[in-house]
Amino acid sequence: MKISRHDVLRVAELAYLDLSETELEIYRAQIDEILEYIGKLNELDTAKVEPMAQVLADDQTADATLREDVVTPCAVAEDILRQAPDPEGPYFRVPKVIER
């Protein structure tokens, strides 16, 4: 077994994801099978391989240089706040975070 019930609970905790008892067991079994399959990568010796952390070739990443940090007008604040489940004035309201 690659992944235990405990592992799934821990990961769900990290991902802030509520899972039901049924989901927990189904995902555990399915992910176990997937990880078993992924294990085939160990057939390959990659000790000397550089990880591919960037898709664009070096000559294209030159494009991705940082722009000047200048303020440009942005008039969507109202629209953005309108999407919030619980906005108050210019703020997003959330349940109390600090215990006293």
Next chain:
Amino acid sequence: MTTNWTINSVKEAIAGKKVSARELAAEHFKRIAARNKEMNVYLTLCEERAYAQADRIDADVAAGRALPALAGVPIAVKDVISTRGVRTTCGSKILENYVPPYDATAVTRLEAAGAVILGKTNCDEFAMGSSNENSAYGPVQNPAAPGTVPGGSSGGSAAAVAADLAVTSLGTDTGGSIRQPGAFCGIPAMMGSYGRVSRYGLIAFASSLDRIGPFARKVEDVAAVLQVMAGRDPNDSTSTTAPVEDYTAEMRKPVKGMKIGIPKEYFGEGMDSGVREKITAGIELLRKLGCQVMDIQMPHTDYAIATYYIIATAEASSNLARYDGVRYGLRQESDTLVSTYRKTRGAGFGAEVKRRIVLGTYVLSAGYYDAYYLKGQKVRALIAQDFRNAFQKVDVIVTPTSPVPPFRLGERTNDPLQMYLADIYTVTGSLAGLPGISVPCGKICGKLPVGLQVFGPAFGEARVLQLAHAFEEARGANI
């Protein structure tokens, strides 16, 4: 009513005042009203926006002004691409009422070129799936093969074009989500190179893989839509300044002498015999066109699915962290902030998305990062190297798009690994960042569409289109 419009026939009809852009939009909305209930292709229509754009085109015609490249062309947009003021759900309950405050650059460029956006198309939730059955809004019918899935994740966009409910459409491709539904619905479908089309406004699934690309009825229409979208966008730092070729002109060049690599690894076990027969006939046709067909080797192909599902889920788990019920989307109120996050995400995401978040968080978590994520990045480098080696010898690579033809709705939903394995021929090019197209290659027993896939080197879109176009022109109805 005329059907099966193409960009050229729209252009001629509008310029020749045979039809107005408004009439053309209305004709499409009429068909959508008649068929969408059964097809489930569109999740949201934007008639007001479409008619406003159509009226601008009609005013240009009346005033005798020059018409832009896509003037009056009705287009459907996958529901993971932001449209200002038009609901964008990503096929998820968590964004059921989300209305983006801005347009994706692809959308802005299409509208600037005169395209008329009809609405937003159904897709697998957050583009995660290969059958469109992971949409929170129900499955889509495949118009080319009733009773089967249209493919995924851009199933709605593929079906919209195939069912004549749009002239072209936009999809997104992370591991095959444009090419495979194109193959299943029997139409051309393309992703350009990583960096070719701006992703500004594309709601992220896996950022090192996601790309936007077109579906159409003809390869030349795919080329025309890609042309309009391609090129540097200051709002997307991964879009490049690499020159954009004139696809329509390049596409018409003869293919005689073009070197085509056929990787034997793409014809292994698990391939449907009907698909094999059609693709073999397709390759034979390429030979008749004077192409030099040669066998090549891509030894790491068999590791692509494992690599892809590490990298894609890892990136997804990170990208989807933003859905927390605070700034937009669903909120399940609870007494603490953390339990609000947990309940919101537990209630808002569907099964496949949750499965991928769990898997992706696991492969990135302490103690497993090196064994999975880092290993995946290293094998990704080997897969990209396979392609670079191949393109030393050949101009393009030809493969099947999918090992299987369209399958029955519901046939594969209970076995995620089996569903993933069917992405084997498409994920390789996704991992390597290369351009790829799927073009129709006949139907098995006259019923189930098969797609032939063409890969090119980075920024070799023109070459890919050139071969696809020649193939489409040469192909009779019977191979």
